[in-house]
Amino acid sequence: MKSAALTIVEPEDEPGTDAPGPAPVPSSRPQAPEAARERTPFESLMRAILLPAITFAIVLLGWTVMQATLVPSFPDVPAVWNKAVEIFSDPFYVYGPNDMGIAWQVMYSLGRVLAGFLLAVAVGIPAGFLIGANKTFEQAWLPLIAILRPVSPLAWLPIGLLIFRAVDPSAIFVIFITSIWPMILNTAAGVKAIPQDYLNVARVLNFNRREMVTKIYVPATLPYMLTGMQLSLSTAWMVIVAAEMLTGGIGIGFYIWDEWNNLSVPSIIVAIVIIGCVGILLEAGMNQVRRRYDYSAKKE
């Protein structure tokens, strides 16, 4: 259920998979995470900064050596650095409808992701509720979902172009398809996982159908929905780059393709780093939301 990219979550904050987890062992250092038992916070911080810095240094060194010896056509580190400075010195320029700063490229891409994602939320969560709560719906729809889910969302791009006869809605359509499956399946799993106890409580209180949905079903399923959203969003951010390479226009994906046509490899490398950073931000944002609604975790 959990995304593979959860490495930015500190291990001690990782919520347990079961609600009644084992009681935490009382410790004289309640703040100390497992891996850093004997370290002061300062040492932990230094490690958190130093170790990745060493990795980055090794990569940069390897890059420089490889570039100097094996692939001289690849840009060297200073070239990419200079390009990055150039790109970030004016990220908001607009020279015309097809020539805008890097910030605009990212925002157009994010806009498409957001539009497709929200559409998928609007459709996928009610659909997930129906499938999770109703055996008939489940039997009727699961086989279709099983067939469509493994298909690369990009395969839907021509269908989108055919239906919408425009590139922007087609890209949004691809993101919608990307996002909808985790949303449906996680919501359905959440509804199925609602303990009978909660439903018995609701029955003793004579909840009507509306109260059942708003006071039991939705809050009980929320953590599952958020997991689905997190999976959807990180996949959508990967897919938009590929989709935009095919559709063109303003967007970080087509920016990369465009720079390839200009043979400006330094720009591509800068764009890759930007895409990665935006991905981390999206993931961290969703993690925040998800943790906010993780009922099994103890609040500080």
Place this chain on the structure above:
Amino acid sequence: MTKQPSILQISKLGKTFDTRSGSFEALRDVDLAIGDGEFVSIIGHSGCGKSTLLNLVAGLETPTLGGVFLEGQLVDGPGPERAVVFQNHSLLPWLTVYGNVRLAVDKVFGGTRSSAERDAWTREMLELVNMSAAAEKRPAEISGGMKQRVGIARALAMEPKVLLLDEPFGALDALTRAQLQDSVMDIHARLGNTVVMITHDVDEAVLLSDRIVMMGNGPAATIGEIHDVSLPRPRRRLELGENADYLAARSAVMRFLTRNRTDKAA
């Protein structure tokens, strides 16, 4: 205990479940009348249908034969006048301790009491089970015994005519269990509720009950014996250890349970 007119009547109650491997008759011909303010324990081996019996009284299951009558009215579904304290507390984890009790209060008294009155009532119930200090905590942040206290507060907050306890202390350690048993005795003495409790703990049954209903083994289980516990209240667990009535009740229940066990094992 002086006998009160019966508030709850269980009459010719039978329950048969349809399972994949055919039908299974869990209960047959269960007859019981419970007086107003009485504390009745139902004890038996696991699988004897005592939980089924409680679910039928709660209305969570529908009887195959016979019926349950509360103040002469046929029970045809669950309702807050037969509030249940579930074995595993069943608190909603997204609500605070206060929120869990308030949810029940709002549902039951939403039409009859003002918001301020419902707030006061919720806090009064939390005070009753000594959980006021943890009112703003989530269930994940409190211990098992505390959760069960909140479960009791939630059930009592509905002002039930009959309070149903489904092995309420089964999942707790011995010390916590003793504490909660004392709390339940105290609350019962103060409020005088009618209580039906499912248990498999003989001492618990003797300590708390006015009557102990012993269930025979299934399938088609029914009531085997009923033992009146005539110990005066308030009861203190430490003084009961050598009390003749206490020991008599205890051994009567033990005898019944042992006999039933050997019957089936043979």
